[in-house]
Amino acid sequence: MDACRFCWMCRHICPIGNATGQERNTARARALGLSLVAREAVEYSEDIINNVYECALCGACVKECVTGWDPVAFTKEARLGAALDGKLPPYVLKMVTAVLETGNIYGAKPDDKLTAKIKGLKKSDTLFFLGADARYKTPKNAGEAIDLLLKLGADFTVLENEPDSGYGLDFLVGAAAETKTLFDACAKTLNGYKQVVCYDPADAKVFRREYKEQGIGVDFAILTFTEYLSIMLSNKSVKKSDLVFTPQDSAILARDLEETQPIRDILEKIGRVSEMLCNRRDTMLAGNLIMNEYMPLVMRRVALDRWTNAKNVGAKIVVTESPAEYALLAATKPEGLDVLSLEEAIEKCL
Numbered sequence: 001m002d003a004c005r006f007c008w009m010c011r012h013i014c015p016i017g018n019a020t021g022q023e024r025n026t027a028r029a030r031a032l033g034l035s036l037v038a039r040e041a042v043e044y045s046e047d048i049i050n051n052v053y054e055c056a057l058c059g060a061c062v063k064e065c066v067t068g069w070d071p072v073a074f075t076k077e078a079r080l081g082a083a084l085d086g087k088l089p090p091y092v093l094k095m096v097t098a099v100l101e102t103g104n105i106y107g108a109k110p111d112d113k114l115t116a117k118i119k120g121l122k123k124s125d126t127l128f129f130l131g132a133d134a135r136y137k138t139p140k141n142a143g144e145a146i147d148l149l150l151k152l153g154a155d156f157t158v159l160e161n162e163p164d165s166g167y168g169l170d171f172l173v174g175a176a177a178e179t180k181t182l183f184d185a186c187a188k189t190l191n192g193y194k195q196v197v198c199y200d201p202a203d204a205k206v207f208r209r210e211y212k213e214q215g216i217g218v219d220f221a222i223l224t225f226t227e228y229l230s231i232m233l234s235n236k237s238v239k240k241s242d243l244v245f246t247p248q249d250s251a252i253l254a255r256d257l258e259e260t261q262p263i264r265d266i267l268e269k270i271g272r273v274s275e276m277l278c279n280r281r282d283t284m285l286a287g288n289l290i291m292n293e294y295m296p297l298v299m300r301r302v303a304l305d306r307w308t309n310a311k312n313v314g315a316k317i318v319v320t321e322s323p324a325e326y327a328l329l330a331a332t333k334p335e336g337l338d339v340l341s342l343e344e345a346i347e348k349c350l
């Protein structure tokens with residue numbers, strides 16, 4: 001955070017700062033507050049800690065930062081610091097406790113219909129990993145994704161008792177011992193599969209990046225759902241429709257995993273692509289379900305801002321690869337526009 005020059009060059013691209021209109025929600029303001037704490041000029045107070053949790057870790061400021069420094073890194077370190085100091089806000093502690101006690105940060109029960117669908121699947125050495133957001137917040141989408149893979153003739157299975165990938169805990173407290181324990185347990189369950197296809201980009205990111213950083217070995221190939229669909233569709237004949245699709249690039253896919261082409265290849269095969277304002281690596285976040293647990297009004301505003309971007313480029317159908325962004329875009333959808341998951345878009349053209 002001391003590398004921050006307080007230059008403001010990242011001010012305009014923060015989805016949270018844009019949604020709240022508050023200076024405190026920019027990377028610059030967060031760096032300033034935390035550098036005062038580091039210099040022992042001020043206490044690591046409740047207000048500064050809350051501010052640390054108002055960041056979506058979306059990386060837009062990292063991409064823009066003129067110093068080449070990483071505001072996400074110091075924000076995650078500050079979250080870890082709050083956890084180690086026993087200063088986690090109650091809304092964070094609730095989710096941390098839930099994942100350790102129930103296996104998911106939402107403390108939610110499995111969806112009966114989704115469980116029944118999973119029980120009907122055969123064994124395979126390809127595991128389709130649904131992730132916590134899809135299993136507990138958008139189970140209908142998870143079920144539709146399974147249906148599409150079956151229709152495409154994919155050989156895969158889904159774990160009925162899928163372990164938590166650790167993404168949620170990594171988001172909330174960074175590289176704490178508890179996060180590493182979850183990573184370890186998940187890797188032990190998944191090792192032995194030939195490949196793991198991640199429905200949620202967030203899980204692909206932790207498997208590829210955070211597990212590696214923590215020295216957790218995985219012996220399976222990691223594919224995103226979009227990459228897998230792109231392979232599955234490469235030798236399938238699909239109907240090219242007149243539909244015009246506008247991809248909402250997931251910040252995790254576009255910036256962390258540098259994956260932006262497979263969704264376009266698929267959408268060009270089934271229709272036509274019309275680009276969103278701020279696309280590919282310049283994408284803007286459209287929602288985060290973990291933050292929706294403690295700042296739902298801001299998350300609504302973030303999604304509405306993205307709808308404004310879509311309207312401004314004349315988009316009609318926005319297509320997302322993220323369960324979290326689907327949930328928040330669907331909840332705020334303006335009249336005359338539509339949001340589809342990638343599987344819904346493909347299903348329309350089979």
Ligand code: SF4
Pocket residue numbers: 013014015016017025026027054055056057058059060061062071072
């Ligand atoms: S990571 Fe995203 S949400 Fe956090 S300060 Fe940077 S741009 Fe804003």
Ligand code: SF4
Pocket residue numbers: 003004005006007008009010011027028031061064065066067068069071
């Ligand atoms: S662009 Fe980088 S150096 Fe400038 S204010 Fe933002 S975080 Fe600080």
